[in-house]
Amino acid sequence: MSDSKRDYKDTVFLPKTAFPMKAGLPQKEPGIEARWREIDLYAKLREARAGREKFILHDGPPYANGDMHIGHALNHILKDMVCRTQNLLGKDAPYVPGWDCHGLPIEWKVEEQYRKKKKNKDEVPAKEFRAECRAYAQKWVDTQREQLKRLGIMGDWDNPYLTMDFQAEATIVAELMKFAEAGNLYRGSKPVMWSPVEKTALAEAEVEYEDLTDSPQIDVAFEVVESPNPGLIGAYVVIWTTTPWTIPVNQALSFGKGVTYEAFTVADGRRFIVAEDLRDAFCARAGLEFDPSIQDEVDDVLFDGEMFGLTDDMSVGGRTYVRHPMHHLGGFYGTPRPMLAGDFVTTESGTGIVHMSPDHGEDDFELCKAHGIDPVFAVMDDGRYRDDWLWLGGGDERRRSVINKPFNAPDGPICNDLREAGALLSASADYAHSYPHSWRSKAKVIYRCTPQWFVPMDKPLDEPVQPADAPKIELNGMGHAKGVPGTLRERAMSEIERVRFVPEKGANRIGSMVEGRPDWVLSRQRAWGVPITLFVRKDGSYLKDPAVNARIVEAVRAEGVDAWEKARMAEFLGADYDPEEFEMVTDILDVWFDSGCTHAFVLEGGRWPDLQWPANLYLEGSDQHRGWFQSSLLQSCATRGRAPYDQVLTHGFTMDAKGKKMSKSLGNTIDPLKIMETTGADIIRLWALSVDFTEDHRIGDEILKGVGDQYRRLRNTFRYLLGALDGFVGDMSDTGEIPELELYVLSLLSELDGKLRQAVHDYDFNTYTRLLVDFCNEDLSAFFFDIRKDTLYCDGPASTTRNAYRTVLDLLFHALVRYAAPVLVFTAEEVWQTRYPEDGEQEGSVHLLEWPSVPAVPADRAKWEKLRNLRERVTEAIEPLRRDKVIRSSNEAVVTVPADAIPEGVSDEQLAELFITGTVTRGQGEEVRVSKSTDAKCGRCWRLLPDVPEDGALCGRCASVVGEEHVSG
Structure with a gap:
């Protein structure tokens, strides 16, 4: 039967598509992105969504000081996913990107360039230096903008916001003036984080902590010279510290009122006082042996802090005083130091006695201030003691920065002088602990008391300022936002309770920070930033004149921060004031105040009419609980009575494949630019949206390889759909009765649709992506497609089952390409243009579509x-x-x-x-x-069936399709 050996391949309806299995993303993606620019896709989307419900994600500004790194990539992909899914749901979700352009990150980089050229920044005119900072920032804005566009991030790239724009700088000044006019600023001296290398105060968010294993630790003896307990006179109170450099500015000692102390005598006759629980550890450090047999009657007494004399109400008849180890120098060191009760003193380490330097510690400052002891400002901005300081000042050749390791070493000048004075009981350089460093210079920072400008956290605030175009805030009888307490701390804490945090633990994190934070330090001693535009009288008060402030704001609007110069004092002050009676503040604003004001000039300013205040969402890394989230919260609560956002979404940090923090020195960084060059932006996007980004997460070559496998499965799903739907023009009405399998798959699609909508609401994008991938792999490729391929290939064109199958494939295509579009932005566009090339001619795009309409069908x-x-x-x-x-x-x-x-x-x-x-x-x-x-094998469908007479002949179904007479086996 020669006919039975015929090749029936040409009668099989095989899928046809131009969509290739090999993606070639690095080559294709730039062309797709160029087309989006050409048709101005972002503007088309804004036009299509005009008049719809708004969803505003306000972009937190990254620093413009380097190439995009993997953290930037993750952050912007998440923001893009939020906006794209909200647009897909039919909302008007614009995205205006922004950059932080002021402050140390940029200034430090420009200074680095100066140092390479042996050039001193201080010798360059301030305007010239600021111009270089501005140019440097603009260069990296332009660079990062192109890199983010290449990543497929859709936004108003031609009109981003920059904190260095004159309009933005003017708004920041205007917002500062709101604080000033309401009396919510003050100048005071408090210890603040200070970088001796960068010579400026730092915010907590600008500090990182590094574990040190070779820090100095010393025990120092202070002799008791006066006490309501005569038995203590002549004994030595012992303090322990890991910062020897603070001993030259010691002004008191502090004890714990509830701590039990012990006086004991050692073999050489000296008597020491330490906490009872810490005696043995102290003796071990000092090489002393405690011998109970030589204790006298006084030494047998154990006492609590009251025996030093209560300093709060003097109820125990006086106060104990000790003398500084360097008392022989006279002057500052000749004054006895009081023993003060401190609630912060513990027995976790040391001796249970803490030495107090109000210049260099928050607890020290507050306790000493309560007892009339003021800072002495002995340490200069570069970390050296001032010229006139008795010990280690002046022309002393040993006078070096206090963060210099040899300076604090056991054989350094401080320890040597204490040793010579007989006061150094122990000294070693093996103490392991965490120490703060500047995250830019990587140098150690110190607490340093200097005059700074502060925003008070616990002063009752005035009525919140309400912008004309902002939603009106209902006020209570005191002029505060209704139901919102009156201090800045209380307002902020109230808003933290109201705002939705994702994940929820973010509320506890920022809440604990706001609850315990000190007053906000606004001033920085740098050149590149928005000036603190205040005029201060000789008595320390500052001018609160709205007319003067308005002139300053307009000048900055016209000329930027360069407008704030001494030569214009008379112009700003006007005829009503004498410039000779005022000091012009030269400090600049904390860059976090700049970024904290972005909601004011981006959401309210009118330059971006698609935006509105407040934002629906802020989205940044979890470190911004102490940074941008918090500065925006405080700034807005003080001026508007509420947070500038309704929701806060945070992500963790990207670690290497082993879970280690990425570092250039370790060589474990992953460069997103290289990934785009080798595998494509969609691979980075799929990775970012597949991990649990709310926690710290990992990336590495093997992880990316697994992501690549996921991508290929999704791509092959679309390739199959495109091929199977070649030439399809039918609809559900053509199918007649829908088979149960198709009904079941449609019910699965409906279920998927609901879960994806919930994932969008929850910002649960790794679940969104996993659901999509699993549906394509498990429900479609491994099940539905596998079962129906015989029907698709071998049933005739009139087959109702085949037509129903292709109709459902069409529904799947339109749903899946929309679901995938926010994740695989380039691939989804390629898929759409492959099926609808005429849409490309009409300047269409998959990204203009809305969420699919998925039928709810009954299925068993x-x-x-x-x-x-x-x-x-x-x-x-x-x-x-x-x-x-x-x-x-x-x-x-x-x-x-x-x-x-x-x-x-x-x-x-x-x-x-x-x-x-x-x-x-x-x-x-x-x-x-x-x-x-x-059974014999059908020569067309290759199934082994009882009705096939012999191998190569046709089964009944195939014979009918090809029009041949069927001879049953």
Whole structure:
């Protein structure tokens, strides 16, 4: 029968598509991105969503000082995902990117360039230096902008916001003036984090902590010279410290009122006082041996802090005083130091006695201030003692920066002088602890008391200022936002309770920081930034004149920060004031105040009419709980009575594949620019949206390889859909009765749709991505597509089953391409343009589409879950025969399945189609049995069926399709 050997390949309806299996993303993506620019896709989307419900994500400004790194990439992909999914839902979700351009990050880089040229910044005119900072920032704005566009981030790239724009600088000044006019600024001297290298105060967010293992620790003796307890006179109170450089500015000692202390005598006759619990550890450090046999009557006494004399109400008849180890120098050191009760003193380490330097510690400052002891400002901005300081000042050749390790070493000048004075009891350089460093210069920082400008956290605030175009805030009788307490701390804490934090622990994190934070230090001693535009009288008060402030704001609006110069004092002050009576403040603002004001000039300023105040969402890394989230919260609560956001979403940090922090020195950094060059931006996007970004997460070559595998599965899903739908023009009305399998898959799609919507609401993007990938892999490729490929390839054009299948594929295509569009922005566009090339000619895009309309269809889910479980059992039973090459494919298998495992109404022929086997029979028992079929193989569909007369002949279905007479076997 020669006809039975005919090749029927040309009669099979194989999928056809120009969509390649190989992605070639690095080559394709730039062209797709160029087309988006050409058609101005962002503007088209804004036009399409005009008048819809707004969703405003306000971009937190990254610093413009380097190439995009993997943290930038993750952050912006998440923001892009938020905006794209909200746009997909039909909302108007614009995205205006921004950059932070002032402050140390830029200034430090420009100074680095100066140092390479042996150039001194202080010798360059301030305007010239600021111009270089501005140019440097603009260079990196332009660089990062192109890199982020290449990553597929969609936004108003031609009109970003920059904190160095004159309009922005003017708004920042105007916001500062709101604080000033309301009396919510003051100048005071407090210890603040200070960088001797950068010569400026630092915010907590500008400090990082590094573990040190070689810090100095010393025990120093202070002799008691006066006490209400005569038995203590002549004994030595011992303090322990890890900052020897603070001893030259010591002004008091502090004890714990509830701590038990012990006086004891050692072999050489000296008597020491330390906390009882810490005596043995102290003796071990000092090489002293405690011998109970030589203790006298006084030494046997154990006492609590009251025996030093209560300093709060003097109820114990006086106060204990000690003398400084360097008392022989006279002057500052000749004055006895009081013993003061401190609630912060513990017995966790040291001696239970803490030495107090109000210049260099917050607790020290507050306790000493309460007892009339003022700072002495001995340490200069570069970390050296001032010229006139008695010890280590002046022309002393040993006078060096206090952060210099040799200066504080056990054999350094401080320890040597204390040793010579007989006061150094122990000194070593093996203490391990965490120490603050500037995250820019990486140098150690110190607490340094200097005159600074502060925003008070606990002063009752005035009525919040309400911008004309902002939602009106209902005020209570005191002029405060209704229901919101009156201090800045209380307002902020109230707003933290109201705002939605994702994840929820973010509320506790920022709440604990705001609850315990000191007053906000606004001033910085630098050149590149927005000036603190205040005029201060000789008595320390500052001018609060709205007319003067308005002139300053307008000058900055016209000329930027360079407008604030001494030569214009008379112009700003006007005829009502004498410039000779005022000092012009030269400090600049904390850069966090700049960024904290971005909501004012971006959301309210009118330059971006698509935006509105307040923002629906702020989204940054978890470090911004102490940075931008907090500065924006405080600034807005003080001026508007509420937070500038309703929701806060935070992400963790990206670690290397082993969970280690990335570092250039370790060589474990992952460069997103290189990934885009080698595998494409969509791979980075898929990675970013697949990890649990709310926690610290990992990236590495093997991880990216796994992401690449996921991408290929998604791509192949779309390739199959495009091929199967080649030439399809039908709709659901053409299908007649829809088969149960198609109904089941549509019900799965409907379920997926609901879960994806919930994931968008929850900002749970790794769940969103996983659901999408799993649906394509498990429900479609491994199940639905696998079962229906025979129908697609071999049924005739008039087949109602085939037409119903393709109709459902069409519904799947339109849903899946929309679901995938926010994740795989380039691939989804390629998919869409492949199927609808004419849409490209009409300047269309998948990114202009809205969320799909998915029909809710009835399906017997329980029945199909039972059938899927049975299918898995059959597949597992077939696999050993395939592995042993008894059969080559499941089509050659004859399967017997337990009769009671088959749902009612399912025929053997349907089971064979479901299992992709030759024939199926029903048997008793629980076992699935498989054997090789003896039936002939159809020459067209390759199924082994009883009605095929011999190998190569046609089954009844195939004979009908090709129009040949069928001879049944």
